[in-house]
Amino acid sequence: MKNFLIGIGGTGAKCIEHLVHTCSAGLGPDQLWVGMVDQDEANGNVNKTKILLNKYISLRNKLREEGKNDLSIESDLFKTNITTDPDAVWIPLPGAEPTLKEVVNYNALKDEVKGLLNCLYDPTEQQLPLSEGFRGRPNIGAAAMLATAANENSKFWSQIHKAIDAARGGENVRIFIIGSIFGGTGASGFPNIARKIRAIQEEKSVTSNVHIGGALMLPYFDYEVPDDIDDGTIFAKPNQFLDQTKAALEYYSKLFEYNKIFDQVYVTGWDPLSKLQKFEVGGNTQFNSPLFAETYAALGALKFFNEDNKIAETQEIFHIGKNESNDILWSDIPNVSASLNSKDKIINLIRFAFSYNWMYGPALTGSLSKIKKYSNEHWFKRIIEANTYSDETKSSTIGHENNQKIIMQMREYCQDILTWITDMTHSTVVNSDQRMDLILTDFFSEYQPKENSKKVSLKEKLSGTEKKEFKKLIIDNENLTLANIMSNISYMGTKRDQKGLGVFMDILFRSCGK
Amino acid sequence: MMINILKTLPWYFVGLGTLGIPAILLIVSLLVPVDAENYFFGSDWVANSFLDFAGVEEDGQDRFSTTSEFNIMMAWLNINLLIVTFVFSLGWSIGSHFLNIDEPGKAKFFGLPWIVISALCIGAIVVVCLIVLTSSIFYVSQYVTTDSTFNIIIISAVFYGLMYWIAVILGTARQARSAVLLANKLPARNFL
Numbered sequence: 001m002k003n004f005l006i007g008i009g010g011t012g013a014k015c016i017e018h019l020v021h022t023c024s025a026g027l028g029p030d031q032l033w034v035g036m037v038d039q040d041e042a043n044g045n046v047n048k049t050k051i052l053l054n055k056y057i058s059l060r061n062k063l064r065e066e067g068k069n070d071l072s073i074e075s076d077l078f079k080t081n082i083t084t085d086p087d088a089v090w091i092p093l094p095g096a097e098p099t100l101k102e103v104v105n106y107n108a109l110k111d112e113v114k115g116l117l118n119c120l121y122d123p124t125e126q127q128l129p130l131s132e133g134f135r136g137r138p139n140i141g142a143a144a145m146l147a148t149a150a151n152e153n154s155k156f157w158s159q160i161h162k163a164i165d166a167a168r169g170g171e172n173v174r175i176f177i178i179g180s181i182f183g184g185t186g187a188s189g190f191p192n193i194a195r196k197i198r199a200i201q202e203e204k205s206v207t208s209n210v211h212i213g214g215a216l217m218l219p220y221f222d223y224e225v226p227d228d229i230d231d232g233t234i235f236a237k238p239n240q241f242l243d244q245t246k247a248a249l250e251y252y253s254k255l256f257e258y259n260k261i262f263d264q265v266y267v268t269g270w271d272p273l274s275k276l277q278k279f280e281v282g283g284n285t286q287f288n289s290p291l292f293a294e295t296y297a298a299l300g301a302l303k304f305f306n307e308d309n310k311i312a313e314t315q316e317i318f319h320i321g322k323n324e325s326n327d328i329l330w331s332d333i334p335n336v337s338a339s340l341n342s343k344d345k346i347i348n349l350i351r352f353a354f355s356y357n358w359m360y361g362p363a364l365t366g367s368l369s370k371i372k373k374y375s376n377e378h379w380f381k382r383i384i385e386a387n388t389y390s391d392e393t394k395s396s397t398i399g400h401e402n403n404q405k406i407i408m409q410m411r412e413y414c415q416d417i418l419t420w421i422t423d424m425t426h427s428t429v430v431n432s433d434q435r436m437d438l439i440l441t442d443f444f445s446e447y448q449p450k451e452n453s454k455k456v457s458l459k460e461k462l463s464g465t466e467k468k469e470f471k472k473l474i475i476d477n478e479n480l481t482l483a484n485i486m487s488n489i490s491y492m493g494t495k496r497d498q499k500g501l502g503v504f505m506d507i508l509f510r511s512c513g514k
Numbered sequence: 515m516m517i518n519i520l521k522t523l524p525w526y527f528v529g530l531g532t533l534g535i536p537a538i539l540l541i542v543s544l545l546v547p548v549d550a551e552n553y554f555f556g557s558d559w560v561a562n563s564f565l566d567f568a569g570v571e572e573d574g575q576d577r578f579s580t581t582s583e584f585n586i587m588m589a590w591l592n593i594n595l596l597i598v599t600f601v602f603s604l605g606w607s608i609g610s611h612f613l614n615i616d617e618p619g620k621a622k623f624f625g626l627p628w629i630v631i632s633a634l635c636i637g638a639i640v641v642v643c644l645i646v647l648t649s650s651i652f653y654v655s656q657y658v659t660t661d662s663t664f665n666i667i668i669i670s671a672v673f674y675g676l677m678y679w680i681a682v683i684l685g686t687a688r689q690a691r692s693a694v695l696l697a698n699k700l701p702a703r704n705f706l
Contacts, residue, residue, distance in 0.1 A: 359616070359617045359618065360617075360618065363617070363618040363619065373619060374618045374619055376691075376692055376698040376699075377618060377619070377621060377689070377691070377692055377698065378688040378689060378691055378698070378702045379618070379688070379689065379702075380618070381701075381702035382702035382703065382704070386702070467616055467617070470616075481614075481616065482616030482617065483612075483613070483614050483615055483616045484515065485616075486615050486616055486617070486618075486689045487515065487518050487611060487615075487687065487688075487689055488518070489689075490518075490687070490688035490689040491517070491518045491521055491688060493704045494704060
């Protein structure tokens with residue numbers, strides 16, 4: 001089965017961030033291609049996701065290198081082979097400062113068409129520079145997207161063409177689209193990209209094996225618009241979110257009624273809306289924090305890709321939401337399938353990130369002479385030394401540059417995981433009556449809601465008392481201590497096809513589980 | 515945790531058995547009624563090594579019954595020493611799984627508690643020997659000279675101390691091996 005994920009706009013990019021982390025916990029499919037669509041090329045969230053994807057792919061490749069550093073095919077850590085392309089962000093209207101007027105070649109249009117266009121778009125909208133996205137105007141986005149061709153020369157669309165070709169060859173292809181209904185890019189791209197895919201499918205006369213799913217994000221956040229913002233500036237206005245959503249839903253319902261574009265649609269939102277602390281119109285300073293509702297979209301995508309998920313003949317619409325109280329609990333996280341418990345896997349990942357970042361990562365960083373002080377310890381001898389031993393040098397290669405690179409990269413990735421979960425824990429409920437009872441973060445991090453790009457600072461080192469707090473890290477779960485993890489590492493068996501640092505990484509990951 | 519303890523216990527018993535089985539054989543040999551025809555079981559070889567027969571005869575006691583009584587005293591002494599060793603070594607072996615070794619390099623800091631527990635074990639061995647050999651629980655204890663008492667204490671302390679050490683080397687939780695003298699020299703394998 002070939003799986004494709006398309007994140008549209010800032011929300012789509014943010015949902016991919018959640019999806020990448022859940023894939024590193026082992027909740028994802030075996031293979032997944034990820035692409036993004038955003039008119040706002042420099043968007044902070046898109047860039048952040050691009051960086052995260054690259055980190056994941058690079059680390060996974062290094063830890064899945066057969067015969068060198070291999071986690072083993074059975075390992076859940078970095079299970080999904082995610083592929084993407086540096087140019088896999090499709091910008092519907094490339095160029096320095098494209099405007100709708102230029103896109104439709106307004107001056108060359110007949111007067112009647114000009115008149116129609118003037119009816120649909122006011123002069124400000126026609127002249128709006130679109131380099132920073134569609135600014136919450138799906139009507140502009142829809143026109144822009146439909147005006148551009150989905151040709152095979154684009155790296156993004158070439159993947160879709162390949163997918164449909166594969167479907168013709170009998171392969172099962174699943175494409176999942178994530179977008180928000182209340183913004184500009186997401187709302188316009190969600191149905192139109194799916195329609196473009198169906199059009200390609202029709203063009204290539206592929207009638208089966210292609211399934212399209214989608215996660216539609218209803219309003220789940222808002223923000224306060226600063227007083228000093230110019231009245232004429234066009235941007236996504238929170239007070240219009242509900243009206244826009246209503247109109248869009250009416251349109252989608254008609255669209256879905258007559259056209260089976262999507263096989264499965266997952267609908268989610270958040271009530272009351274999470275309050276974003278910092279407003280940015282767009283561009284590289286738009287770094288919106290990860291929010292819990294986005295996890296629903298990511299898990300919806302993973303459920304869609306799961307092999308146990310049988311696609312029905314009729315279009316299915318699923319609603320995902322939390323319990324009705326103000327407390328957000330682990331039980332609010334749905335499972336990907338009957339055999340894949342999302343809560344357990346995410347908890348496993350968080351514990352792994354914590355223990356690696358503060359306990360094992362630092363111990364394994366540095367030259368061999370520094371690391372050697374652990375050489376008499378059972379875990380080191382059995383898991384590290386035995387698997388990194390070089391017959392040439394008659395010693396462990398753990399201090400070598402390549403291994404050190406992996407150790408450092410993993411630490412950086414673990415910090416991303418901890419930052420992600422901490423930011424989500426606070427940002428989802430900040431300035432509201434809601435409470436996020438998932439993890440305790442105060443003892444290892446500091447949250448600064450007013451900051452833009454770096455709201456979460458992780459502590460460099462933890463004191464003995466803070467390390468003891470680890471057993472309370474996960475709320476509503478059995479109290480696993482760091483000592484339990486050390487014990488598990490010492491006893492957990494290795495798998496036959498594991499090699500190099502893959503042995504340690506997988507054993508540590510499994511040791512942090514149930 | 516329980517699974518890890520259960521994985522270690524067989525090795526603990528292997529360690530304990532290396533000297534524990536000879537100790538049990540000794541106890542059995544001492545409890546078998548005295549039979550001069552067998553050199554090891556039910557013989558007077560232990561009594562010959564430590565008992566003051568001159569004193570026994572001076573008091574007009576029967577040599578055969580004194581030897582039997584002495585064997586019983588030594589058997590009880592060894593049973594008690596075996597229990598002490600078993601309790602201390604098993605206590606450490608299971609307890610080592612509960613030590614707060616939460617990060618690499620921390621195990622060696624539990625070397626001091628191990629030394630204290632080992633010293634307590636040796637101390638208990640000595641105390642048990644003194645109680646059995648110098649009290650009036652067994653009347654034959656009066657025929658054990660000071661030199662012999664000293665020798666029995668030293669031999670017991672070395673023998674049972676060694677038994678304790680071998681048992682804890684193999685029985686200590688893998689993550690706590692750095693706390694036990696030379697335990698970290700054991701090969702590290704999936705099964706050991």
